[in-house]
Amino acid sequence: MAWPLIAATGERFGLGKWRRQMLEGAGGRVIEVGAGAGANFAHYPATVTEVVAVEPEPALRRRAARAARKAPVRVQVRAGNAESLPFEDGTFDTAVTSLVLCSVPDQREALAEIRRVLRPGGELRFLEHVRARSSGLLRLQRVLDATVWPRLAGGCHLTRDTESAIKAAGFGISRIRRFSFQPCLVPAPTSLLILGTAVAGAPAPPAKRAPRRKVAGAPPTI
Numbered sequence: 001m002a003w004p005l006i007a008a009t010g011e012r013f014g015l016g017k018w019r020r021q022m023l024e025g026a027g028g029r030v031i032e033v034g035a036g037a038g039a040n041f042a043h044y045p046a047t048v049t050e051v052v053a054v055e056p057e058p059a060l061r062r063r064a065a066r067a068a069r070k071a072p073v074r075v076q077v078r079a080g081n082a083e084s085l086p087f088e089d090g091t092f093d094t095a096v097t098s099l100v101l102c103s104v105p106d107q108r109e110a111l112a113e114i115r116r117v118l119r120p121g122g123e124l125r126f127l128e129h130v131r132a133r134s135s136g137l138l139r140l141q142r143v144l145d146a147t148v149w150p151r152l153a154g155g156c157h158l159t160r161d162t163e164s165a166i167k168a169a170g171f172g173i174s175r176i177r178r179f180s181f182q183p184c185l186v187p188a189p190t191s192l193l194i195l196g197t198a199v200a201g202a203p204a205p206p207a208k209r210a211p212r213r214k215v216a217g218a219p220p221t222i
Contacts, residue, residue, distance in 0.1 A: 015181065019043045019098060022127045022195050028093025031117060033082045033110070034100030036060050038067025041075050048073045052092070054080040057154075082110035090119040098127040101162050102190075103155040111169035118200040124171055125197055129181075129190040131159040141189050149189070158189050171198035 020043045027047035032040060035053035037060050044051060053068070053075055055061040061077055068075035080086050082104045095114045104110040114124060132138040141158035149158060167173060176196035182188055 015039075016043065018127055018181070018193070018195055022098065022125050023048075023096070026094045026096070026123065026125055028122075029091070030094045030096060031085070031087070031092045031114075032096040033085070033114060034097060034104070035064050035077065036100070038064035038071075038075070038077070040096065040098055041067045041071035041073075044071065044073045044075075046073070048094070051075040052087075053077045054082070054085065056081045083113060085113045085117050087117045089116055090122075091117050093119060093122050095122065095124045096126075097124070099129060101126070101128050101165070102157050102160055103153070105155065107160060107162070107165050108169065111165060111171075115170050115200050120200060122200045123197050124166065124200065126162075126166065127193065127195045128162045129158075129193050130162050132189075132192050137189070137191075144189055156190075163194055166198050170201045172201060173198045 016039070019040050023040065023043050023045060025047070026045060028049060030044070030048050030051045032051055032053040035041075035055045038053065041051070041053070041064075051071070051073060053064055055064055055077065056079065058079075061079060065077045068077050078086075082100070083106050095118050097114070101107055101110065118124070132141055138159070145158050150156060163173070163176065174197050176194055178192065178194050180191050181193050182191045
């Protein structure tokens, strides 16, 4: 898998600046979904009381555990995947995803789980690459998605409309910034990124069943 090398390249060329911006002002108890090797840990502000970092891949989880020991806040690294988070409803104040919603097998299910474990009004902080706006780069992304990219990049998909998926999951986006991040002169297929904050709405109430109407002469309901 080439993803650790791809990710390390981004860090060398200044991705940490955007990680700091994503986490600025975050607070309370945080769940970080798909923590990878723990690249975010150094950027958490003192307003965060605890980070629970979930990572399914054992080698990355070991690296994240080492990074957690140097973090400025308390970080607990746990096994788990985004589509089935092992926590009760409304457990966290903030959720963090960075360069992970491209690679989860089921983006809709992952976002539903993130919303479930956040308290109503809790924040989702996100830094994600998304599908290109230019037709030429979008064509390249589609070709790569259909061929080598998911295998090279740990299941990453280049053409996901993550902003729309966040809104569809019941989050209201309160701030968003779109920018191009190119660590080399050649346009990278992951060059368009979004960074922002979304607020979790209250869970939808269960649907109420309409009362059964009695029809004159009808047999009793059993």
